[in-house]
Amino acid sequence: MVQYISPPLDLSFAALSDATRRGIIDQLGRGDASITSLADKFQMTLTGMKKHVQVLEQAGLVVTQKVGRVRTCKLGKRGLEAEAEWIDAHRKLFEARFEALDEIISEMKQEGSDDSAS
Amino acid sequence: MVQYISPPLDLSFAALSDATRRGIIDQLGRGDASITSLADKFQMTLTGMKKHVQVLEQAGLVVTQKVGRVRTCKLGKRGLEAEAEWIDAHRKLFEARFEALDEIISEMKQEGSDDSAS
DNA sequence: TATATACTGAACTAGATGGTTCAGTATATA
DNA sequence: TATATACTGAACCATCTAGTTCAGTATATA
Structure with a gap:
């Protein structure tokens, strides 16, 4: 039984922040693929696709x-x-805040306040 | 009942790809905070913290x-x-691949193959 | 052996990111 | 009114990103 050191979340979330890379994961879910076939599918140069794959690999x-x-x-x-x-653990925080009283209070006192000054 | 347009996953995953920003979410889970208090906590200039908060806000x-x-x-x-x-949906793909036969097959024929040439 | 295919690497581009400093504005407090 | 606090914005910096082109290497195929 091998231990996989999970690369820091930084790398995986960054990898997932690009639609092309999420698409590559989709695609690989339907079957293994070569760099060339991925490059074709995503209309990109081989070199460009290789970089995306490398990002996913490093993650x-x-x-x-x-x-x-x-x-x-x-x-x-x-x-x-x-x-x-990580996401599940933090979803709870959001839910807790959503139910919190001060949410409603601050909703009520929406006077004299500069909600989102640039 | 209001509809929240979920900003594209690009923005949220990118926001989550930085440890400081994940820390800010942690922190806000324990209570609301000013820019100054966050800047203190994360040892950063006000301006720097403001930018992080903006990224989280845009997401x-x-x-x-x-x-x-x-x-x-x-x-x-x-x-x-x-x-x-997104993550839950795609977790299943990973699990499916893990159980797939060709995984074992390719594991077996680890001869004559340049596993990860640079 | 010649040619086509599949990738690799270096170098370049435009634009984003994560941070800073510095000079402001607005609001509280003494 | 003077001063301190809290933020804001512009400008700058080094580094990363997402893509490209172009020139190469290695492997298959005719």
Whole structure:
């Protein structure tokens, strides 16, 4: 039984903050893919796609393996556990705040206040 | 009943990709805070902290309100629903891949292959 | 062996990010 | 009224990002 060191959340959240990369994860969920096929699918140069894959790889979300001249990409073994954990833990904080009394109070005293000055 | 347009996942995942900003969310979970108190807590200039809060605000994760000379920050009403949803949906993909047969097969044929050539 | 395919790496671009300083404005307090 | 507090905005900086092109290497295929 191997321990996977979860790369810091910084890396995985940053990886997920790009729609192309989320799309790549979608795609790999439907089957492994080469860099070329991904580049075609997302209308991008090979080099550009390689960079995206590298970002996902560094975040531990994707693993790749080169056989012959083809590098095959697949979803990584460590999934989105750490991210799900952080989000779930913090969802509770948001819910708690939402129910809090001062929420309603501050809602009521919306006078004389500069709600969102630039 | 108000509809909150969930800012694209790009913005929220990017907001969450910085440890300071995740810390700010932690902190606001324990109570509302001014820009100054956050800047103190995270050892940063006011201006720097203001920028972090703005990023969180644009992602919809934090709301602020200025009363007098103090801008108070609190957790936003829309929580981490959209993010949790995306992650949960995609966790399943990872699990499915993990159990897939070709995982084991490719594990077995780890010969003659350049696993992660730079 | 010649050619096509699949990737790799270096170098460049425009624009974002995470931080700073410094000079302001607005509001409280003495 | 004078001073301190809390923020705001502009400008700057170094670094990262998302993409490109172009020139190369390695592997298959005819």
